[in-house]
Amino acid sequence: MSDDGRVGIVLVSHSAAVAESVAELAKGLAGSGDTVAVAPAGGTAGGDLGTSAELISAAAASVDRGAGVAVLTDLGSAVLTVKTLLAEGDELPEHTRLVDAPFVEGAVAAVVTASTGADLAAVEAAAAEAYTYRKT
């Protein structure tokens, strides 16, 4: 597979539409075709606004290519659920990290960086660096 060895990206939002749209946006702006596995995990399993531990675990498993998984979240329960899953140790793939980054800008930076074949630390740093970009 062409994406072997690349860091996978999971986008967790309270809204399925937001998670899916940001995944599309990041992939589109990265212009890297399908070289990076990006999976949205938005809303609850029932389709409501909220966070689903199961959707997050499934998304992380689906993008794991052995090089680690970077998880970006919006707020509140999305953050707390990922942290809780990471605390347990067996519910997410090995080398999964919650990345402290702005959701949209961080997702774009993460996908672009992952598409270059960069490692998880570099993907995390690029996403976090998106916080430093000021708009005014």
Added chain:
Amino acid sequence: MLDADFFRRWMTAAAASVDREADRLTALDSPIGDADHGSNLQRGFRAVRDALDKEPPATPGAVLTQAGRLLISTVGGASGPLYGTLLRRAGKSLGDAAEVDERQLAEALRAGTDAVMQLGGAAPGDKTMIDALVPAVDALGDSFAAARDAAERGAVATTPLQARKGRASYLGERSIGHQDPGATSSALLIAALLDASGPEAGRE
């Protein structure tokens, strides 16, 4: 001594209490939250009750660990990981013992409460579930009734506070004057200990 069945009864009593108070929890969550606290916890504790009824775990620690996992996977809001962490950490702290005493339960809930504070970054006075749990754990050494009273007082005392964590914190001063839904549900969880210990314990 408290055996696995006591802990199962505690979770069942908590589920019944959340069922009974779900509308009130959601009403409290309407002015300062997103009006889903009652229904979220109801979904979570029903899942816990059903799973424990179907296949009761053998030890107190296993009951709480499984209950925590289920809350994390079914609630869908911030209360899932928070209550899930409380119970899961408490369960781990109890280890594999077939029976535990009240002091061990208090220590386990303290470990769970500390884990919740670490996860959410909340401290006492931030208008969160911590404001009910910390005084309850402190009083648990005396009796379940004392813990229940302390938790209820702690929940009521959140009303004049300004929220510093979670969605309510975005409201700033407008969060003042509302009792915190998380502290209220935490008081229900602690009160359920007394229900689980039977009517004779309630007369203490």
